[in-house]
Amino acid sequence: MIKSRLKILLAEHDMTQKDLSIAIGARLPTINDLCNNKSKQIPVKLLDDICNYFDCDISDIIRHQKNI
Numbered sequence: 117m118i119k120s121r122l123k124i125l126l127a128e129h130d131m132t133q134k135d136l137s138i139a140i141g142a143r144l145p146t147i148n149d150l151c152n153n154k155s156k157q158i159p160v161k162l163l164d165d166i167c168n169y170f171d172c173d174i175s176d177i178i179r180h181q182k183n184i
Contacts, residue, residue, distance in 0.1 A: 119181045123151040125170060140165040 126136060133151055137144040142162055149155045150162070158178070166177055 117181050117183055119179050120150050120153050120155070120177065121179060122147070122166070122177055125166075125172070125176060126151070129170065136166070136169070140169050 126133065133147045134144055136142070137147045140162075142165065146155075146162065150158060163174055163177060166172075167174055170176070
């Protein structure tokens with residue numbers, strides 16, 4: 117299962133979902149879905165924009181978690 121760490125990343129940077137959506141030009145519902153692991157698809161451009169904004173690696177945003 118793919119799990120988002122975006123909520124954690126936002127907390128580490130003391131940012132809201134709205135702050136990020138404005139900063140990278142993404143729709144707030146898209147950011148919210150990613151934060152809450154409700155995304156069925158994650159656009160590569162969105163991941164690239166988030167990585168560029170936070171100067172981080174994609175593994176800082178999403179991780180694979182084995183199904184138990």
